[in-house]
Amino acid sequence: MSTKFRHFRRTFSASSQFRNEISSSSTNNLLNSNPNKDSTLPGLCKGNKFEEAIDFLCQQKRLKEAIELLHHIDQPSARTYSTLIAACVRNRALEEGKMVHSHTKASNFVPGVFISNRLLDLYAKCGSLVDAQKVFDEMRNRDLCSWNTMIAGYAKIGRLEEARKLFDEMPQRDNFSWNAAISGYVSHDRPQEALELFRMMQRHDSSNSNKFTLSSALAASAAIPCLRNGKEIHGYMIRTGLDSDEVVWSALLDLYGKCGSLVEARGIFDKMVERDVVSWTSMIHRCFEDGRREEGFSLFRELMRSGISPNEYTFAGVLNACADYAAEHTGKEVHGYMMRVGYDPYSFAVSALVHMYSKCGNIENARRIFNLMPRPDLVSWTSLIVGYAQNGEPNKALHFFQLLLHSGTKPDQITFVGVLSACTHAGLVDKGLEYFHSIKEKHGLVHTADHYACVIDLLARSGRFKEAENIIDNMPLKPDKFLWASLLGGCRIHGNIDLAKRASKALFEIEPENPATYITLANIYANAGLWPEVAKVRKAMENRGIVKKPGKSWIEIRKQVHVFLVGDTSHPKISDIHEFLGELSKKMKEEGYVPDINFVLHDVEEEQKEQNLFYHSEKLAVAFGIISTPPGTPIKVFKNLRTCVDCHTAIKYISKIVQRKITVRDSNRFHCFEDGSCSCNDFW
DNA sequence: GTAGGGTTAG
Numbered sequence: 001m002s003t004k005f006r007h008f009r010r011t012f013s014a015s016s017q018f019r020n021e022i023s024s025s026s027t028n029n030l031l032n033s034n035p036n037k038d039s040t041l042p043g044l045c046k047g048n049k050f051e052e053a054i055d056f057l058c059q060q061k062r063l064k065e066a067i068e069l070l071h072h073i074d075q076p077s078a079r080t081y082s083t084l085i086a087a088c089v090r091n092r093a094l095e096e097g098k099m100v101h102s103h104t105k106a107s108n109f110v111p112g113v114f115i116s117n118r119l120l121d122l123y124a125k126c127g128s129l130v131d132a133q134k135v136f137d138e139m140r141n142r143d144l145c146s147w148n149t150m151i152a153g154y155a156k157i158g159r160l161e162e163a164r165k166l167f168d169e170m171p172q173r174d175n176f177s178w179n180a181a182i183s184g185y186v187s188h189d190r191p192q193e194a195l196e197l198f199r200m201m202q203r204h205d206s207s208n209s210n211k212f213t214l215s216s217a218l219a220a221s222a223a224i225p226c227l228r229n230g231k232e233i234h235g236y237m238i239r240t241g242l243d244s245d246e247v248v249w250s251a252l253l254d255l256y257g258k259c260g261s262l263v264e265a266r267g268i269f270d271k272m273v274e275r276d277v278v279s280w281t282s283m284i285h286r287c288f289e290d291g292r293r294e295e296g297f298s299l300f301r302e303l304m305r306s307g308i309s310p311n312e313y314t315f316a317g318v319l320n321a322c323a324d325y326a327a328e329h330t331g332k333e334v335h336g337y338m339m340r341v342g343y344d345p346y347s348f349a350v351s352a353l354v355h356m357y358s359k360c361g362n363i364e365n366a367r368r369i370f371n372l373m374p375r376p377d378l379v380s381w382t383s384l385i386v387g388y389a390q391n392g393e394p395n396k397a398l399h400f401f402q403l404l405l406h407s408g409t410k411p412d413q414i415t416f417v418g419v420l421s422a423c424t425h426a427g428l429v430d431k432g433l434e435y436f437h438s439i440k441e442k443h444g445l446v447h448t449a450d451h452y453a454c455v456i457d458l459l460a461r462s463g464r465f466k467e468a469e470n471i472i473d474n475m476p477l478k479p480d481k482f483l484w485a486s487l488l489g490g491c492r493i494h495g496n497i498d499l500a501k502r503a504s505k506a507l508f509e510i511e512p513e514n515p516a517t518y519i520t521l522a523n524i525y526a527n528a529g530l531w532p533e534v535a536k537v538r539k540a541m542e543n544r545g546i547v548k549k550p551g552k553s554w555i556e557i558r559k560q561v562h563v564f565l566v567g568d569t570s571h572p573k574i575s576d577i578h579e580f581l582g583e584l585s586k587k588m589k590e591e592g593y594v595p596d597i598n599f600v601l602h603d604v605e606e607e608q609k610e611q612n613l614f615y616h617s618e619k620l621a622v623a624f625g626i627i628s629t630p631p632g633t634p635i636k637v638f639k640n641l642r643t644c645v646d647c648h649t650a651i652k653y654i655s656k657i658v659q660r661k662i663t664v665r666d667s668n669r670f671h672c673f674e675d676g677s678c679s680c681n682d683f684w
Numbered sequence: 685g686t687a688g689g690g691t692t693a694g
Contacts, residue, residue: 082685089686117686124687148687179688186689215689222690251690281691313691320693348692355694382694414694 045069051080058087063096070103078115085118094126117145124153129162148176155184175208183216186223194220195229209236211245218251227259246272250279257286280306281314288321296321297330309341312349319352323359326638326665329559331356345372351379358387361636361663361670378409386418390669392679394426413439413448420454424461425669425680432458447475453482460490465499481510488517492524500524515541515548553617553639555625564620577623584623588653595646618647618664626658634661642666652676 044053050072057066066084070076081104088097101119104111111119116139123132136142136150147170154163167173167181178201185194198217201208214237221230234252237243249272257265269275269283280303287296300318303310310318315338322331335353343349350373357366366387370380381404388397401419404411411419416439423432436455439445452475459468468487472479484506491500500521507517518541525533554563564571571577618639625635643666655662656676664671672679 079685086686114686121686143686145686152687176687183689210689212689219690245689247690249690254690276690278691283691285691311691316692351694352692377694379692379694384694386694412694418694 051077054080055083058083061087061091063087063091063093067096067099067103070100075107076103076109078109078112081109081111081115082118085115085122089118089122089125092126094122094128097122097126098131113139113141113143113146117143117149120146120149120153124149124156127153127157129153129157129159144170144172144174144177148174148180151177151184152180155180156187158184158188160184160188160190173205173208175210175213178205178208179210179212179216182213182220186216186220189223191220191223195224195226209240209242211242211248214242215245215248215251218248218255222251222255222258225255225259227255227261230255230259246274246276246279250276250282253279254282254286257282257289260290262286262290262292275308277303277308277311277314280308281311281317284314285317285321288317288324293321293325304337312344312347315343315349316352319349319356323352323356326360326554327556327561328357328360328362329556331360345374348377348379351377351383354380354387355383358383358391359665361391361665361672363387363391363393376407376409378412378415381407381409381411382415382418385415385422389418389422389425390665392425392670392672394422394428397422398426398431411443413445413451416443416445417448417450417454420451420458424454424458427462427681429458429462429464447477449477449480449483452477453480453486456483457486457490460487461493463490463494463496465490465494465496469499479506481507481514484510485516488520492520492527495524495527497524497528497530512544513546515546518546519548549641551617551639551641553621553637555621555635555637557625557628562621562624564617564624566617567615568617568620571620571624573624573627574620576627577620580627581619581623584654584657587657588650591653591657593650593653595650616644616647618643619650622651622654622662622664625662626654626660631658632660634663636663637665639664639666642668643671648678648682652678 044050044056050069054066054069057063057069063084066087070080070084073080081100084100085097088094088100097119101122103109104115116135119135120132123129123135132150132153136146139146147166151163151166151170154160154166163181163184167177170177178197182194182197182201185191185197195217198213198220201213214233217233218230221227221233230252234255237248237252242248249268253265253268253272256262256268265283265286269279272279280299284296284299284303287293287299296318300310300314303314315334318334319331322328322334331353335356338349338353350369353369354366357363357369366384370376370384373380381400385397385400385404388394388400397418401411401415401422404415416435419435420432423429423435432455436447436451436458439447439451452471455471456468456479459465459471468490472483472487484503488500488503488507490496491503504517504521507514511517518537522534522537525531525537551566552563554561556562562571568574618637621637621639622635625637629635643664648671651662651664651671651673653676654660655673659675662673664673669680
């Protein structure tokens with residue numbers, strides 16, 4: 001026996017009561033839980049059938065005990081090692097796996113390809129590629145499986161360059177190798193490269209096409225998204241008879257959905273014989289994405305009735321839809337359901353809960369969920385930061401950003417979008433600039449187009465146009481539409497006509513069909529009294545057939561959503577609403593409210609031709625909310641566009657007169673009105 | 685008897 005082994009044995013014998021344990025307490029416990037199987041264990045040990053006992057313990061997931069039995073065997077067989085390692089793989093038990101590995105070395109066992117492959121698999125599945133690489137390097141013989149396991153291991157954790165290198169070096173490839181490489185690209189947001197590889201395979205090695213490579217290639221086409229490519233694969237699928245697999249059908253369904261061909265996606269879904277939770281989830285999600293809100297929710301309800309259990313993907317998808325539609329009530333139902341089925345607190349569905357609550361303006365609940373997370377992920381941190389920024393508490397947003405840094409989680413580019421927008425909402429221009437520079441200097445991240453748009457927003461709102469232009473002229477990226485729109489918005493606030501011309505010119509090139517640009521520009525001209533220019537813009541708009549988006553607000557009262565369009569008279573309670581608004585108007589004027597006539601014009605852009613400011617959709621919704629709920633109830637209204645200045649002023653007065661907390665989520669942020677002022681400090 | 689595909693996302 002080698003010294004090493006003796007040491008090993010001592011370590012294990014330190015808890016040498018194991019024999020007693022097996023025959024007494026722990027066995028008794030197990031006897032109670034599983035009397036039939038467990039009664040055999042003491043017998044096995046007594047008869048020195050340790051290898052069988054190890055099998056038994058492995059099945060019971062009692063890995064540590066199984067490993068302890070190893071040193072009752074002079075020379076464990078390959079089969080025993082194999083069983084043990086396989087059990088460690090199944091349970092992702094890296095520590096135990098390493099113990100078995102050391103045992104093989106200590107007992108001078110020379111693993112063949114088979115056992116080595118199991119070890120590779122162990123380390124690859126546990127993400128410990130350093131160990132896997134070591135085993136791989138030490139192997140005298142490697143077979144296809146060894147190479148494939150390494151490639152899949154690297155691909156899974158996103159080390160795609162290493163995976164690709166092995167793939168290129170390997171002596172021969174089978175369908176597994178191709179798929180490991182292709183799916184690695186797919187799952188790490190590099191669908192183009194995935195497709196390139198797929199095409200390469202089709203050209204040189206087409207016999208390796210199977211259901212696995214096909215579903216990966218379909219997923220890649222969906223991610224791009226490229227319908228033409230997907231359709232080609234669809235055709236190929238049918239020609240080669242590879243269309244018999246349900247997973248391939250799911251991938252196809254998702255492809256059509258992601259490419260916006262909802263009808264085809266639904267057709268596939270309806271035709272599928274065996275729909276599983278993935279196909280359901282995909283179908284539901286694509287409906288929401290396409291704006292088919294009711295269809296999405298009703299499919300979700302159908303799924304719940306179908307007996308198939310929704311999973312974290314399903315929850316995340318539905319919750320995100322609730323966040324987009326501000327359907328807090330439904331979101332709460334989903335939350336309740338998750339509680340009942342007992343959700344995994346580590347799941348990403350929890351971050352969707354944080355997101356849902358913060359998007360619905362319930363930042364307290366978002367925070368509560370966040371606090372319950374054992375290890376909040378970056379998405380949750382970011383959701384909370386963005387939530388605080390949008391809910392009018394930018395300082396809290398920045399506070400949480402500091403906490404994030406302390407927690408050791410690395411912020412990414414999206415986190416900084418939240419941080420910068422917090423600075424924008426708070427009017428913290430210099431602090432925002434500081435953060436902007438820190439992205440690259442402190443955090444080693446590359447500035448994205450979004451970061452530039454944020455910083456231009458920050459500068460333009462506060463009228464620092466020189467600095468803004470300086471950044472635009474020197475930035476390494478091409479300014480995008482969001483950046484120009486931010487600049488144009490700043491020009492509107494400060495009446496900067498020259499820069500407005502530059503910004504709108506750029507916008508007309510990028511998205512000539514967007515009505516907002518025309519309207520904002522017309523308003524800037526109108527404010528400066530440049531009427532002929534206003535007429536020109538309107539003419540251009542007319543000529544190109546561009547239609548304004550109507551303003552729309554909605555409010556949820558007792559589980560029912562009430563929608564108001566501008567000048568809407570279709571609501572059954574409309575005369576009560578008008579009467580109430582008339583009364584309010586008198587009181588508001590006594591308090592000093594002056595209707596902002598200028599903005600009648602401004603809002604022609606967003607609210608069409610209505611002359612009377614009191615027909616704006618958010619005022620209708622707010623008024624309806626007040627008359628439909630008991631005094632003191634907070635009111636929460638949602639609007640599809642940005643709120644107008646007059647409505648903003650009016651709602652401040654209303655909040656004071658009726659003594660209510662009124663929250664308005666517009667397309668940009670939350671406004672929390674209370675006792676005559678708004679959380680946005682009139683900065684939006 | 686070892687290795688695998690399709691859903692989510694601030």
